[in-house]
Amino acid sequence: MSGLELRDVVVDYHGRDGVPVRAVAGASLSVLPGRVVGLVGESGCGKSTLARAAVGLVPVAAGTVTFNGAPVVALTRRARAAGLVRLQLVFQNPYSSLNPRRTVGSQVGDGIARLARRDRDARVRELLTIVGLPITAASRFPHEFSGGQRQRIAIARALAADPAVIVLDEPLASLDASAQAQLANLLGDLAREFELGLLLISHDLAIVRHVADDVCVMYLGRIVETGATQSLWARPAHPYSEALIAAIPSADGGGELPASLPGEVPDPARPPGGCRFHPRCPYAFARCTTDDPALVALRGGRNAACFLQTEGEETQSPAARSGNS
Amino acid sequence: MLAVAGLRVRLRTPAGHVTVVDGVDYAVEPGEVFGIAGESGSGKTISMLALLGLLPEGARVEGSARFGRHELIGMPSRQLRRISGRELAIVFQDPFTSLHPMLTIGRQLTEHVRLHLGLDRGKARKRAIELLEDVRIPDPAAALRRYPHQFSGGMRQRLAIAIALACRPRLLIADEPTTALDVTVQAGILRLLDRLRREHELSVVLITHDLGVMSAIADRVSIFYAGRVVESGRRHEILRDPRHPYTRALLDALPHPESTKGRELVAIAGMPPTPGRIPVGCAFNPRCGFVQDICRETVPPLSPVGERRLACHVDPFAG
Numbered sequence: 001m002s003g004l005e006l007r008d009v010v011v012d013y014h015g016r017d018g019v020p021v022r023a024v025a026g027a028s029l030s031v032l033p034g035r036v037v038g039l040v041g042e043s044g045c046g047k048s049t050l051a052r053a054a055v056g057l058v059p060v061a062a063g064t065v066t067f068n069g070a071p072v073v074a075l076t077r078r079a080r081a082a083g084l085v086r087l088q089l090v091f092q093n094p095y096s097s098l099n100p101r102r103t104v105g106s107q108v109g110d111g112i113a114r115l116a117r118r119d120r121d122a123r124v125r126e127l128l129t130i131v132g133l134p135i136t137a138a139s140r141f142p143h144e145f146s147g148g149q150r151q152r153i154a155i156a157r158a159l160a161a162d163p164a165v166i167v168l169d170e171p172l173a174s175l176d177a178s179a180q181a182q183l184a185n186l187l188g189d190l191a192r193e194f195e196l197g198l199l200l201i202s203h204d205l206a207i208v209r210h211v212a213d214d215v216c217v218m219y220l221g222r223i224v225e226t227g228a229t230q231s232l233w234a235r236p237a238h239p240y241s242e243a244l245i246a247a248i249p250s251a252d253g254g255g256e257l258p259a260s261l262p263g264e265v266p267d268p269a270r271p272p273g274g275c276r277f278h279p280r281c282p283y284a285f286a287r288c289t290t291d292d293p294a295l296v297a298l299r300g301g302r303n304a305a306c307f308l309q310t311e312g313e314e315t316q317s318p319a320a321r322s323g324n325s
Numbered sequence: 326m327l328a329v330a331g332l333r334v335r336l337r338t339p340a341g342h343v344t345v346v347d348g349v350d351y352a353v354e355p356g357e358v359f360g361i362a363g364e365s366g367s368g369k370t371i372s373m374l375a376l377l378g379l380l381p382e383g384a385r386v387e388g389s390a391r392f393g394r395h396e397l398i399g400m401p402s403r404q405l406r407r408i409s410g411r412e413l414a415i416v417f418q419d420p421f422t423s424l425h426p427m428l429t430i431g432r433q434l435t436e437h438v439r440l441h442l443g444l445d446r447g448k449a450r451k452r453a454i455e456l457l458e459d460v461r462i463p464d465p466a467a468a469l470r471r472y473p474h475q476f477s478g479g480m481r482q483r484l485a486i487a488i489a490l491a492c493r494p495r496l497l498i499a500d501e502p503t504t505a506l507d508v509t510v511q512a513g514i515l516r517l518l519d520r521l522r523r524e525h526e527l528s529v530v531l532i533t534h535d536l537g538v539m540s541a542i543a544d545r546v547s548i549f550y551a552g553r554v555v556e557s558g559r560r561h562e563i564l565r566d567p568r569h570p571y572t573r574a575l576l577d578a579l580p581h582p583e584s585t586k587g588r589e590l591v592a593i594a595g596m597p598p599t600p601g602r603i604p605v606g607c608a609f610n611p612r613c614g615f616v617q618d619i620c621r622e623t624v625p626p627l628s629p630v631g632e633r634r635l636a637c638h639v640d641p642f643a644g
Contacts (some may be wrong), residue, residue: 042507043478146596176364176534176597181578181590188589203507206537210580210590247508249515249537251579253564257519257541260512264477 004031004165008063021269023049025221031197038212039201044265046221051169055089088158092170094150098142105138111160127156148179165197217241220276227302237304237315283322326528327353328391337383343601346372347552358529360543364597368552378405414489418501420481424473431469441492456487479510500532551608558633571609615641
């Protein structure tokens with residue numbers, strides 16, 4: 001199949017005292033061409049690790065990652081399989097992912113070094129135009145650009161490889177509101193115009209809501225809910241998704257304090273038994289403390305890992321289901 | 326409580342002195358949360374550091390900042406340090422900047438109250454536990470023996486707030502206190518700040534680039550652009566009915582909770598100007614959709630318009 005497919009991916013890290021830390025504990029998702037998939041969750045939930053596993057930067061302990069049907073293997077000293085070049089990664093911090101001593105043009109041209117000089121220069125100018133930078137940017141250095149512009153350079157660099165899927169790890173963090181809006185619009189345009197699949201990892205749900213076609217919500221190494229963005233927002237199935245959405249403050253001038261979710265993401269080295277979210281869940285009941293809910297398919301292309309939902313049925317509001325409302 | 330007038334800050338750069346804050350006025354009332362919003366480089370943080378005497382060497386500050394009966398600008402640094410630990414406190418975006426990595430939380434909290442309030446060891450410990458309870462740190466007695474790195478980001482910010490509140494300051498300056506935190510943790514810190522200001526009659530100056538955060542707890546707000554205030558007034562008026570084209574553009578750039586996917590975000594064209602290269606006239610004029618000749622010639626004064634103050638020649642959203 002085309003696109004990026006992660007199935008039951010497990011990633012372990014070596015913990016400080018020899019105890020392995022399971023940063024990703026069985027996560028599945030797919031990114032099809034032309035789709036923007038948002039991956040959201042609190043820091044420490046494993047979303048950046050999952051992004052790295054998706055492009056082969058960290059090895060998976062179990063499960064599979066495939067890109068256009070071919071396995072994505074962890075990077076070694078050997079050259080990557082040619083097909084994997086079309087799977088690209090853009091990092092959060094464009095300050096550290098760009099070389100300060102090389103011109104923007106030469107760095108964007110890295111992915112097309114096989115082209116003749118003149119063709120390469122023409123393509124670099126084209127790529128800069130696509131991401132909304134002036135062609136004069138080619139002869140300048142990264143420090144001459146703002147954070148938002150540098151992120152555009154990083155995106156142009158990824159686009160040079162003619163990718164089918166780009167994984168973006170927090171591309172909008174640390175940008176001002178106006179730069180964030182410009183970049184969010186650019187990402188949406190790229191996906192539409194070039195049939196590009198994007199996996200957008202972000203802790204900013206409001207932006208994800210705006211750009212992503214589908215959303216995956218991650219909690220403590222697991223994907224706890226997936227679905228089409230609009231439908232998930234309108235009626236979150238998992239109490240964690242519900243809490244994340246309720247915590248976003250609205251700039252409407254109303255002076256309302258956002259709802260806070262008590263507690264913190266537990267230590268992934270010692271995940272709670274039963275449902276991993278149960279210690280923080282306002283609706284938890286006896287079964288949640290002993291059994292681990294699997295991600296089940298609901299109606300309308302939704303999936304959730306919560307005992308309040310029933311496989312094959314419509315999504316229920318957690319509050320209504322638990323009788324807490 | 327705090328009255329800032331004509332504050333002007335110039336920083337030394339290799340290319341000479343550059344104006345970063347250019348004539349800022351505002352007043353913070355007792356018990357209120359005063360929000361200062363703007364993009365990076367708008368001077369919102371520098372204007373606060375100027376009050377605390379924390380600017381880099383070679384900086385030049387003009388204007389006045391009355392804090393109670395004290396004038397902060399030009400105050401000798403020893404006296405300023407005494408005030409700024411006790412009556413005036415600050416928390417930063419990254420709590421690691423304000424917490425000492427090698428000292429236990431207990432040591433940092435007790436040392437602070439012993440130094441400033443002259444409490445003995447036992448009383449200082451009692452006060453430290455009280456403070457940790459106040460900011461909702463679980464198991465305060467155990468927390469006293471731990472080091473900053475043993476706490477999560479959200480808990481570290483609570484600790485930084487506890488230390489800032491140790492001497493019962495009257496004014497707390499919070500510079501992007503929730504920017505590095507997850508939304509769920511941010512909500513907890515906002516609720517904490519809101520409770521503290523009600524229970525302790527604390528005034529808070531909240532510096533943020535996030536208008537959602539500002540909307541949640543600020544009573545009055547000031548919008549900064551290129552070192553000047555462009556609009557200020559009561560929270561609901563400014564956010565529900567922005568009159569300055571920049572304020573409106575900032576709000577339009579936000580993903581709206583009720584908006585649907587596919588509608589493009591309305592990005593502001595161009596970028597904020599860098600200090601030293603501020604456009605002549607209204608600093609926003611090259612990015613403004615309502616620009617007229619006068620905007621390119623003279624700086625619009627911040628003048629009262631109804632209940633608010635506005636610095637715009639055109640005022641395109643009047644009425």
